[in-house]
Amino acid sequence: MSINTAAPHPEDFVAGRPFVFRNAIVITVDTPGVLENADVLVNGETIEAVGSKLQVPEGTLEIDASGGILMPGMIDTHRHMWQTALRGYGGDWALSQYFVFYYLQHGEVFRPEDIYAGNLLSALESVDTGVTTTLDWSHALRTPEYADAAMKAFEEIPGRFVLGYGNYLGAPWEWTAAPEFRSWVASHSPTDMHGLQIAFDVPDSENFPEKAAFEFARENGLRVTTHAGVWGATTDNAIDHMYSGGFMTDQICYVHGTTLSRESYQKIAATGGTVSVATESEQSAGQGYPSTWQLRKYGISASLSMDTSVWWSADYFSAMRATLSADRSREHLEAHAKGETVNANRLRAEDVVWMATMGGAKSLGMEDKIGSITPGKKADLLLVMNDQSPAMTPILNPNVHVVYQAGTADIHSVVVNGRVLKYEGKRIGLDLAPARDAVAQSVEFVRSKLGEQAWVEGMHPALAPNEPIDNPYHYQDDDTK
Structure with missing residues (x-):
């Protein structure tokens, strides 16, 4: 069949018209692995064929991907998207300051329109940076009106999103029992593009009141995402309750999972649970050491996440790089503590x-x-293709190149559900202005509600003075000359 050999323009990508990436290095993340000079044909919403010199339907658009790496869209399994409206505000926080700001002091300030603004910007940023699926760990949904605002943002950005419905200002056994919440869930049928989960945590307690929330999720066929193994907050006691209650299944994702015991990791592994690792968050906020070095020992499946842009960006190349580096750093430290050395890195x-x-x-x-x-x-x-980037040549080890060499500036094209959302480094029909303007209004409102003093103090937490260490060594002039 003949094809359109001219390089396509954004307006050429119309619904239903097939297109093919030609001559790419394809990381399939599946059998047969990495393919050199391979083609990938997209027809409608699906991948129709993968191989060399594919025969394609009449009128297929051709994208020359020579010198580029074609990989699956990346997937973020834990991002508090609404907090993107305060991007970087908490960059100097430890986890305790995050809890104080949102949970104790200012959480009630945020309105549904603030949830919408943060989600809109975060959703746009996701697809712009190659994260084609994002789970929104949306723990500020105090009423269904807030949930509607979160979903409205997803309807305006054609990415793939999963709403993790949560309410950190309420008890999960109470808000999951509320008639208005149950009515909202009953009226929303999850799809491949807009999924639904329940998001809540299980802190230490004796009577395990969160049981009722797990029961609701199970009765309604909803997966649960929960922060676990967070130092000083969610411990092995929570895992014990969940396991004894029969709620640990392959429907549960444990976020962070950094400070758990051997028995807790074994329980997660035995029940098919997964762990979402947010390395940059764990390194900076203090949930515990990033857990991949433990998870791989127990055969627990891991995913990656960015956590929140109130600290970090949505750069998933950074997430991959930090995760690999943290795992190897810990492996070296563990070996050195035993007087040994690492001869081969286990995590690749x-x-x-x-x-x-x-x-x-x-x-x-x-x-x-x-x-x-x-x-x-x-x-x-x-x-991932950028002919003008020195970091994109030569490409010798494609997986290593993606993790340690490439960056967001090297993103050429992004496709979600068969729709091209970014091409030649530019978004198609996705203007920043609406999200930027909504966030500006949200920031203005939140800042006015906090007051200027609280706003500044919240951004710059006070530090206790360092205790100086006595140094017996001093520089002295030699007077004998």
């Missing part, structure tokens, strides 16, 4: 690419639909 770049793609799909229960470049799966794709 391809493992982290898997976490960023198939690991995320598995965590969301969507491994049969997304996460790899496999014929029949949804066409969620990312082309």
